[in-house]
Amino acid sequence: MSQFEYFAPCHFGLESVLKKEIEDLGYQVIQVEDGRVTFSGDEAAICRTNIFLRTTERILLKIAKFKAETFDELFEKTKAIPWEDFIPSNGKFWVAKATSIKSKVFSPSDIQSIMKKAMVERLKQVYKIDWFPEDGEAYPIRVTFMKDEVTIGIDTSGESLHRRGYRKLTSKAPITETLAAALIMLTPWNKDRILIDPFCGSGTIPIEAAMIGANIAPGMNRSFLSEDWTGLIPKKAWYSAIEEANDVKRQGVEMTIQGFDLDGEIIKAARQNAALAEVDEYIHFQQKAVSDLSHSKKYGFIITNPPYGERLEEKEALPALYKEIGKAFSSLDAWSYYIITSYEEAQKYIGRKADKNRKIYNGMMKTYFYQFMGPRPPKKAPREQEDNSL
Incomplete structure (x- = not known):
């Protein structure tokens, strides 16, 4: 070749x-x-x-x-x-x-x-x-x-690759699928750890996490412009790539992924999107305010895209919202949380300085990916070897 x-x-x-x-x-x-x-x-x-x-x-x-x-x-x-x-x-x-x-x-x-x-x-x-x-x-x-x-x-792609094909219904300011996947991949999260998005909107972050956890290739359910380029790419190359994607897909994965939002209608949309992505079995969506956030287990992850406050009336509400976010997150013992926002005073109102802060340009908008690290969970003790000797 x-x-x-x-x-x-x-x-x-x-x-x-x-x-x-x-x-x-x-x-x-x-x-x-x-x-x-x-x-x-x-x-x-x-x-x-x-x-x-x-x-x-x-x-x-x-x-x-x-x-x-x-x-x-x-x-x-x-x-x-x-x-x-x-x-x-x-x-x-x-x-x-x-x-x-x-x-x-x-x-x-x-x-x-x-x-x-x-x-x-x-x-x-x-x-x-x-x-x-x-x-x-x-x-x-x-x-x-x-x-x-x-x-x-x-x-070679045609329609942008962030269009996976599952997101038919969206919230007002949805995060793109490619950006959501990248944010998850910037964290130590894996399928064995709890993940919650308290501002899930149409469900993009939880859906992308479930696809990563189940090792579902993002382009499995869409077409690409170069599929028609028979003079350059043999058809068998496409068949082989799809076969590979099916082979590496994990079956029967156990994951705890939750998505919450105040808007009941957008939660319905998130459920429909997850079903189209074939990951609805892995995600629990619920109408819930961030102030009601709680969990009995430790060492979980929050990865979320809260409101930025692009309009003046929304911007005025941001200090109170981010104080609420800080209060809710502080009640989660030993959790890590990751927030992408363009709001430059987020740390001030959350009440904690981020351990890491990464600048990411979302189109022309400068955003910050604030990373608040919790402790690592203790290592599991190795299983005792059974004595199979006679």
Whole structure:
């Protein structure tokens, strides 16, 4: 099989989580940059990474990287790329997205137009045709300019990978599935520990935790744009990746995961979403206020996304809400709790300084992942060996 380079975008601040995921799948990481991890793999990597990775937004097949300071330079270097190695004569191709940061070439619409013209010129010469029907498979191009360095990739995913297919109903400001999974993976939580989300909304954090605990691949129940690329990826590679996902899925897992919210209707939605994700057996959802939070067992985990207070009237209510959060959490003996919020005074009103604080950009919004560590549970005593000697 041929070897290619791929790059996977993620939320700024979560690159280390994505890097570990890629390495755990057996692929070599080439470079880690702000919001992006580049790695190498064969054709089957397109299938496996789209199906298995929990924390990236999409997988892009890297086509070229070069420097361009003018539109003429961009045109000529784009035209020099062997597009025919990837796009068939009837392929549908366009520059779906262009971004430019600290670069001399900065107009996204002009970048898109010039690159499309350059691609057409190249493919006209190769295929000896003047007009392209573009009625075949889709090959959306994404390009990024960073300090005049251009990175070009073909999107293999199509719809963003945070769209797992289970979340049909959402709350007002839902956390994305990819971000929820990354937050869980930043903690020491595992399927043998209790997990509660007291602001669960449509259930994303509990559902992602259950999928991690049962080792359910996030892309099992959706399709990907590159499934139609029969010239590049053999169909058997997709069948093999799905078979692998089914083989590693854990059956009969015992987990204690709970999701609470004040809104009874959104709790109903969370239950429906969990059923669609096929993890409803692992999660207990209930209408409950954070002030009523309690648990008899020790060493559990809170992972939650409470209100940020984006509107003025909501912001005014935040001090009282975060005081309530602090009071509720302090009553949970020996628990660890993890909170993502853009509210900069969260620690003040919770009444405790976080042991760790990680900055994560949720889109353009700067958020803080406050990590309050509880003690580790005592190690279980090893079982005594039975004396089977005669």
